[in-house]
Amino acid sequence: MSGSNSSNPAEPLAEPLQMSVHAMPRLDLAAQRRTTMGRWKMLLVLLVCAAPVVASYLAYYVIRPQGRSNYADLIEPPRAMPLALPMQDLQGRAVDGHTLLGQWLLIVVAPAECDSGCEKRLFAQRQLREMTGRERDRIDKIWLITDDAPLRPELRAALSAAPATRALRVRATDLASWLAPAPGESLESHLYLVDPMGRWMMRAPTVLDASRFKRDLERVLRAAAPWDQAGR
16 A cells, blocks of 8 residues: 555644724823813803892892882883984984993983973982982983973083083984883883993882982892992
8 A cells, every 4th residue: 555644634724813903092081171171160150250140130120028119110121222222412413322331320301491390300310319329420310302402501501510411312202112101191200210231120200209219229229239330
């Protein structure tokens, strides 16, 4: 017999499957944490800035102490001044509504003739501002004149006496989109209070008790103290 092997040599085993493991991109967790913390800090700053404004309006308009009564009429919701309200100064120059923002406004509305009722309201306007003491620099006196007639020289002199009253001409029909009288009364019958953001929020009764209206005025000034600063 030939000397051949009785069995074939074993076939080589297939090479093992090679698997390449690619490194996954590393997430920069520290950077993510910093971004998240930065966003939370920004939100916290915004909340802290807004909190006094929100709290003061909640305190005055929503969370009212039981038994408290207001002498003046609160306007709810407050009515924003139309910033495009057509107004002119006494020299006939156009006045931008934005120039009225930033101060509390005590407003008298009357034609240039200014009868005895108008004169009483202008006097009360001056007295009320002075009666608020150290808070008076937060208040401007405004007379909205509803016609084009000239002012009497004595009225001009009274308006310019420090602290001056700002006189602006605006049509009563244009004012109707902002200010309004009590039912059955005329637009000229009241003193109007406007907040520093241009929102009409209080109307005095036609027969004015200055000491009682002063108490309402002081309440709103205290409520706004955390965010309102004197001067524009």
